[in-house]
Amino acid sequence: MNSSETVAYRNELVREVFGSLSIDKSRLPSSGLTGTGVPSFVGEWLLDKIVPGTGSLTSEELEKVNSFVQKAFPRKDDKEEIIFYLTQDAFYKLIALMQVRVKVEQKTGEIPEPLARIPVLNLEECSISPDLVQKNLMLLRQGLWGKISLTMRPDGQIEVVGFEPFQCSAIDLKAYAECRAQFSTDEWRDLMFCSMGFNPQHPSYSREAKTWVLARLLPLVEPNYHIMELAPKGTGKSFVFENISNKVKLISGGKITPARLLIDGRTKEIGLIGRHDVVVLDEVQSLTFDNPEEVIGPLKTYMASGRYNRSGFADISSDCSLVMLANIELDEQQRPKNEDNLIANLPKFFNETAFLDRFAGIIPGWQIPKFQRDMTAYQTGLKMDFFGEALLALRQDSRFIQYAQQNTHFDSHVTVRDQNAILKSAAGFLKILYPHLKLTVMDYQRDCLEPAMQLRQAIRNVLYHLDDEFRQTEREIYAEIAF
Template identity: 65%
Template sequence: MHHNNPYQNDLVNQIFSDYSIDKTRLPSSGLNKVGVPSFVAEWILDKIAPGRGDLSNAEHDRVNSLVMKAFPRKDDKERIKYKVYQGEEYQLIAKLKVRIPLEKATDEIQKPLASIPILNLRECDIDSDILEKYPLLLGRGLWGKITLNYSVNEQGKYNINICNFDPFQSSEVDLRYYARCRDEFTFEEWRDLMFCSMGLNPEDSGYNNDAKIWVFSRLLPLVESNYHVMELAPKGTGKSFFYENVNSKVMVVSGGKITAPRLFFNGRTGEIGLLGTYDVTVLDEVQSLTFDNPDEMIGPLKTYLANGRYNRAGFADISSDCSLVLLANIELDAYQRPKNEDNLIKNLPKFFSETALLDRFAGIIPGWKIPKFQSKMTAYQIGLKTDFFGDVLLSLRKDNRFYHYAKSHTNFISKVSIRDENAILKSASGFLKILYPSLNLTTEEYLLNCLKPARELRQNIHGLLYNLDDEFKQYERDIIVDVM
């Protein structure tokens, strides 16, 4: 069907040399299976086993011995402590986070405490110059190579100390360079490069043009700040895999209970919650989500979704540009359409049916239009390295030219609310960033690849509001937009 323009491996390699990688390397390495996210794994592979194709036996040995040495498992904690207390310097690759405990009513200055979540080590000492050099360690944390030794405090008590840290973070992204690179590709070539960089095979027959656009809509919360969206899909479409692997500024929380302190602010420990810490927070398996106290959650959540700020009693306002993504499973009928097409959120927890809350989401991604994931759909071409790709997407947030383009080329024909308008312009701006980062495009291309899908995302919300609440009957059932 589309083999008349095969994937351009050599072009990708030539234009993005240092930032590209053969996507077969990662699945062949087995690093994802031991819990190493792609943005770290590809970085390591490029360092210790650069090349193309499946890993050779020698490369496998190299990767395995690194994994055995440097990637601790949960039950390695005591063994590592023992080695360190024996006087060994121990190196590992993991995520490191630092917090400064709340001021207690004492004169002593609070010492920063470092934690290594994978080992459940929560109160390590850390050399202060490391913090000065990498302030991002505070709160969210960074992945990198951590060197441990021990320190002895005044009371003669041993403690684990972090004496060295070498982060994995690609340097500042040059968006002008990235936009110039885009102009070397045709639309199809670039679209397939983006798709491959997400880890998916653009040449798989299951992914038609339509499906590709809906897969790209998963990137909108990364490229647009405060972009709140839901994806409803049957099980098995790989909804959360991308978010779990793309960047350390994206956090996925799966099902179960979620509390206000975890989401917003923990008054007891002084830790800022997920929405104030990450660039994107993803709540997975929302259909099985319970809130400890829904009323305590919905108020601050509505405020946050509306204006990017929230407060907890007695503490200063926290403003954040974190995007909130909700992923939920829904049932499909025999024709692969949602069973409750006129009420897509019928099976979600009751608080989602509050229209004031729904109205604050930019859209619903129609996950039922994305094929179920099978292993043959894994990318095997040359794509962008995940750490570079994730950093590019997140740094596009700050660029306002795309929103201005959307605003000046979009004509709202039916009467729409200000929220409809903003949501559609933000989605269209996001598609522009993903597909046309150099803003070289015709209005026809804008209509087809950016505005139409942006309208459909919002129409899925608007249709719900229209059916659930008479207040929305002042607008027509269908949003109609065109280019100008």
């Protein structure tokens, strides 16, 4: 039975409990902001500032938003016009993503100054005061979206003289848990689902389908958690990763260089894995490397230990989670055509079992319905910036893995790697569904342990198919709650 058939969505309760941290999810799709390339966590923040309210935007509100976008959001071809404006002794304010780096020159005897980068305008070396950077240290990692104030110095260098970040500040996890306690499990599941941007009351979303959509959040709540999703086109695999947080980086197909992913041996700049909490490789069926082993070798080391090195540099530690998304073909029964070997159509390096074994699981995307317009959330959910930060804030809370360890019993034949993968997935589901940790062991079995086992079983099945070594023990993974 669909959960949407049994649970009424309580918009009033969401607004009562979360107040200004909630938003009517119909606002953003009706605003046109998503068509400008603005991620949801920025768009929802802006709408609440410019045109707060509920329901689809009125014509007057749309006009106000459009006017704001035209003034505040630059296009790449606006660069020269903005530079000219700055030469006329004027300030210029815009809304964009900004990143900062410190360019260290050897043996100059001078302390280097930070330099700001605004990708949308292709501005690479803007001056910025250390004080501004100190107040917004995330600029030095993946960068921040915000309101940027520019001017031009007498020497012609563009300078950032003001910055107001949009993203949510520190999360109070105790208060978040207290909020969770005011919802039933089904109500909370639907709130999480709605906050992701999906309609929890759509009849096509069964409880099982919702579980696999929510599984996309596991890499956010669990550090060093690596997972795949295999699905036909059109199930919305990448949607949440594109829109939930700037700490999540999505890369779509094509060629990936070790310099971009790991570390640039020439500039010594740390790659994406060292700067983001989650890195998502989309369309991996078309992923290529000039020298696969130069990437896969360090990745195997990193996925096992949380550390990697390249080009003679010292080990780099990170808790970044890796996500691989790929399209697969289904048969007439809407099952994978290669069910015994789900990775049959992926690049050859996936056939290396030592690499594959390091993934916690495979999300069965074929059990998620293809996304249609009426599957977009229209209820009241959590603002995307708050939602993303709350999930990411749970990464370092060790109580959930301890709960999973204490309440899970494995058969003796289950490998340590299988056990660790299942425990991390189960702990992740706990963080998503039970952040207050108030549940029965039967709740844990149904909502956390069983889906965690299914995720890992999919990996186990492929390993069993590919390598005789994995046929030395039983194919099925057995685990149960510990009484």
